[in-house]
Amino acid sequence: MLEIKNLHAKVEGEDIEILKGVNLKVNAGEIHAIMGPNGSGKSTLSKVVSGHPEYEVTEGEILFNGEDITELDADERAHLGLFLAFQYPVEVPGITNKTLLREAYNTIARANDREELDPLEFEDYLIEKLNVIEMKDEFLNRSINTGFSGGEKKKNEIFQMAVLNPKLSFLDETDSGLDIDALKVVSDGVNKIASNDNAIVMITHYQRLLNYIKPDFVHVMMAGKIIKSGDIKLAEELEAHGYDEMQKELALNGEAQ
Amino acid sequence: MSEETKALESMIGEEYKYGFTTDVEYEEFPKGISEDIIRELSTRKGEPEWMLEFRLKAYHAWKEMEEPSWFNATYKKPDFENLLYYSAPKKKPQLDSMDDVDPNIRETYEKLGIPLEEQKMLAGVAVDAVFDSVSVFTSFKEKLADAGVIFCSISEAIKEHPELVKKYLASVVPVRDNFYAALNSAVFSDGSFCYIPKNTKCPMELSTYFRINNMDSGQFERTLIVAEEGASVSYLEGCTAPMYDENQLHAAVVELVALDNADIKYSTIQNWYSGDENGKGGIYNFVTKRGICKGNNSKISWTQLETGSAVTLKYPSVILQGDNSIGEFYSVAVTTKKQQADTGTKMIHIGKNTKSTIISKGISAGQSNNSYRGEVKIGKKAHGSKNYSVCDSMLIGQECGAHTFPYISSQNPSSSVEHEATTSRVGEEQIFYLMQRGISEQDAISMIINGFVKDVLKELPLEFAVEANKLLDVKLEGSVG
Ligand SMILES: Nc1ncnc2c1ncn2[C@@H]1O[C@H](COP(=O)(O)OP(=O)(O)OP(=O)(O)O)[C@@H](O)[C@H]1O
Ligand SMILES: [Mg+2]
Numbered sequence: 001m002l003e004i005k006n007l008h009a010k011v012e013g014e015d016i017e018i019l020k021g022v023n024l025k026v027n028a029g030e031i032h033a034i035m036g037p038n039g040s041g042k043s044t045l046s047k048v049v050s051g052h053p054e055y056e057v058t059e060g061e062i063l064f065n066g067e068d069i070t071e072l073d074a075d076e077r078a079h080l081g082l083f084l085a086f087q088y089p090v091e092v093p094g095i096t097n098k099t100l101l102r103e104a105y106n107t108i109a110r111a112n113d114r115e116e117l118d119p120l121e122f123e124d125y126l127i128e129k130l131n132v133i134e135m136k137d138e139f140l141n142r143s144i145n146t147g148f149s150g151g152e153k154k155k156n157e158i159f160q161m162a163v164l165n166p167k168l169s170f171l172d173e174t175d176s177g178l179d180i181d182a183l184k185v186v187s188d189g190v191n192k193i194a195s196n197d198n199a200i201v202m203i204t205h206y207q208r209l210l211n212y213i214k215p216d217f218v219h220v221m222m223a224g225k226i227i228k229s230g231d232i233k234l235a236e237e238l239e240a241h242g243y244d245e246m247q248k249e250l251a252l253n254g255e256a257q
Numbered sequence: 258m259s260e261e262t263k264a265l266e267s268m269i270g271e272e273y274k275y276g277f278t279t280d281v282e283y284e285e286f287p288k289g290i291s292e293d294i295i296r297e298l299s300t301r302k303g304e305p306e307w308m309l310e311f312r313l314k315a316y317h318a319w320k321e322m323e324e325p326s327w328f329n330a331t332y333k334k335p336d337f338e339n340l341l342y343y344s345a346p347k348k349k350p351q352l353d354s355m356d357d358v359d360p361n362i363r364e365t366y367e368k369l370g371i372p373l374e375e376q377k378m379l380a381g382v383a384v385d386a387v388f389d390s391v392s393v394f395t396s397f398k399e400k401l402a403d404a405g406v407i408f409c410s411i412s413e414a415i416k417e418h419p420e421l422v423k424k425y426l427a428s429v430v431p432v433r434d435n436f437y438a439a440l441n442s443a444v445f446s447d448g449s450f451c452y453i454p455k456n457t458k459c460p461m462e463l464s465t466y467f468r469i470n471n472m473d474s475g476q477f478e479r480t481l482i483v484a485e486e487g488a489s490v491s492y493l494e495g496c497t498a499p500m501y502d503e504n505q506l507h508a509a510v511v512e513l514v515a516l517d518n519a520d521i522k523y524s525t526i527q528n529w530y531s532g533d534e535n536g537k538g539g540i541y542n543f544v545t546k547r548g549i550c551k552g553n554n555s556k557i558s559w560t561q562l563e564t565g566s567a568v569t570l571k572y573p574s575v576i577l578q579g580d581n582s583i584g585e586f587y588s589v590a591v592t593t594k595k596q597q598a599d600t601g602t603k604m605i606h607i608g609k610n611t612k613s614t615i616i617s618k619g620i621s622a623g624q625s626n627n628s629y630r631g632e633v634k635i636g637k638k639a640h641g642s643k644n645y646s647v648c649d650s651m652l653i654g655q656e657c658g659a660h661t662f663p664y665i666s667s668q669n670p671s672s673s674v675e676h677e678a679t680t681s682r683v684g685e686e687q688i689f690y691l692m693q694r695g696i697s698e699q700d701a702i703s704m705i706i707n708g709f710v711k712d713v714l715k716e717l718p719l720e721f722a723v724e725a726n727k728l729l730d731v732k733l734e735g736s737v738g
Pocket of ligand 2: 042043044087172
């Protein structure tokens with residue numbers, strides 16, 4: 001579904017290279033986890049893949065279902081089924097969650113020649129999706145993320161994911177800021193959304209999340225590169241020894257500079 | 258500048274769609290201002306002696322006054338000697354029906370989306386069409402007359418209803434109020450007059466549509482609205498002008514009088530030509546608008562959507578004289594390119610338990626400068642009075658400016674004044690967020706801006722809400738680069 005080849009990206013108009021040759025392949029039905037120290041480029045990777053204009057791809061390719069999407073605008077990528085649950089969801093005063101989602105849902109439907117939902121049908125559809133993550137309906141009529149608590153914002157991202165039903169979702173530290181109960185509810189929700197037709201890439205600092213959402217692959221990102229990939233055992237290893245030790249070990253084996 | 262900001266700027270720089278000129282033959286009239294010119298103007302209009310005296314008094318007052326310069330805008334001062342103070346299309350003096358209106362002028366209004374034929378008009382809206390210095394047509398006059406409502410050009414009112422005009426003209430904005438009000442009093446050419454009798458709810462929306470066509474003429478219109486005890490009316494003005502490289506002056510005076518239990522709602526959709534991206538041309542919009550809640554329990558509400566003009570200085574105000582009277586000001590001011598707007602309101606609380614609400618939303622883009630200037634004054638006897646003000650500014654791009662100048666003075670400890678102000682930037686992160694959800698850049702920007710202004714636009718009469726949204730879109734939409 002997604003294939004990233006030797007991806008290099010820098011901050012637009014400046015000489016700051018952040019991604020320095022990322023390789024990643026994600027197939028339908030898979031769940032991946034990316035871990036890595038602060039500032040290693042995880043969020044940047046998710047933004048570059050979803051088309052944030054602040055970054056410029058200088059080398060490499062991003063293939064989505066075989067098509068190179070590097071030149072597409074963010075909305076066009078969303079129409080293909082890309083979704084990003086933001087690490088820091090922004091507040092957009094004056095536009096309600098419901099308005100956003102109806103516009104978004106119908107725009108994506110139109111782009112894919114699917115049927116749009118009229119306001120009444122959409123209302124029912126939203127209520128059904130609220131149940132996925134046990135969110136109260138009052139959030140529908142509030143401005144996007146405006147005045148939401150940290151945890152509510154994260155939950156709202158997954159709610160939007162449930163509504164838009166994307167093919168490939170990046171969840172950037174969705175677990176950070178959720179309380180223990182909310183983490184469980186949100187994880188259950190993500191598990192319900194996950195299917196053989198879609199794929200999920202979770203970015204996280206905590207192994208705890210991986211107990212709830214079981215990844216098929218775990219990757220470690222450092223200094224703008226994925227330096228090691230494996231299964232869930234890799235996460236356990238990290239939890240026990242930290243990034244420093246892993247980097248030293250890799251250096252000894254000549255796998256990283 | 259990032260891609261997003263560039264796209265935003267290009268959207269906002271959308272071409273002005275009302276910039277065409279109408280080819281009409283004008284009556285000859287000399288340029289400049291003097292006693293003779295004013296006499297000539299008054300004669301042309303067939304005015305009674307008292308009106309000429311009013312004008313001459315105003316002219317002499319104006320000559321002694323200084324052009325103000327305290328506001329947050331810089332511009333080339335108008336050359337008052339080189340202006341044309343009267344510009345009337347050559348046509349029969351008395352228009353009896355639509356057919357008497359110059360077909361070119363009729364077509365102009367048609368192009369502007371204001372058909373003058375009653376059957377084509379928005380149902381429930383009566384229109385007074387002012388072309389340069391004169392009112393060319395007023396619709397639905399008979400229907401309104403049945404309800405006892407007088408709606409006509411001010412020139413006609415001066416002749417037909419002199420007792421009303423004499424009583425109220427300059428009763429809210431005195432001749433010497435300010436430089437431009439004095440000038441207007443001396444040379445005003447036309448405008449609208451509305452009189453709503455006792456306990457009458459005006460059966461239609463009233464509206465005046467102002468069009469400056471002649472390049473050399475200034476437009477000095479005068480509007481007077483009087484709502485008697487228990488009367489209510491909703492009035493809307495719209496304005497556009499052709500694109501000229503020279504600046505044109507528009508200096509109107511609007512006066513509203515609300516007696517006991519009366520209610521006046523005055524809405525403006527201002528879309529004068531605002532000049533090009535280098536700041537060349539455009540209208541100077543220097544108007545004085547003031548209402549007085551003279552009676553107890555009366556209410557005056559100003560709603561404005563200001564999108565045009567090169568320079569705007571405008572402070573629609575309410576004098577809350579009657580006990581329990583209410584003043585409201587809802588404003589959206591959009592500035593783009595090199596536009597400069599210094600606008601806001603004054604709420605003068607005199608009576609007991611008077612209330613005022615101010616909601617001002619400023620949007621600045623390009624290299625424009627958008628200032629809110631508001632004064633809330635609570636007098637000694639205004640026991641239990643309240644004011645609530647919100648002034649929000651939204652910036653688009655890095656080169657524009659937004660400023661807020663609130664002046665508050667209260668001489669009554671039992672009263673309260675509340676002021677909130679915010680400034681935000683249309684964030685690239687917000688646009689990216691919406692785009693990530695599948696929404697196009699243009700729609701994302703539109704949604705953010707509409708979200709910002711909706712508290713004000715919902716105050717516009719229903720018939721014009723659509724119009725206002727369209728205008729905002731014209732101003733803010735366009736090709737995404
Ligand atoms: N627009 C930018 N301008 C300058 N530096 C940037 C910009 N965007 C990202 N960076 C830098 O790139 C590096 C990677 O940032 P990124 O947000 O991707 O890290 P991360 O792996 O998500 O970290 P965390 O775990 O703390 O969320 C950081 O050092 C960050 O400061
Ligand atoms: Mg991050």
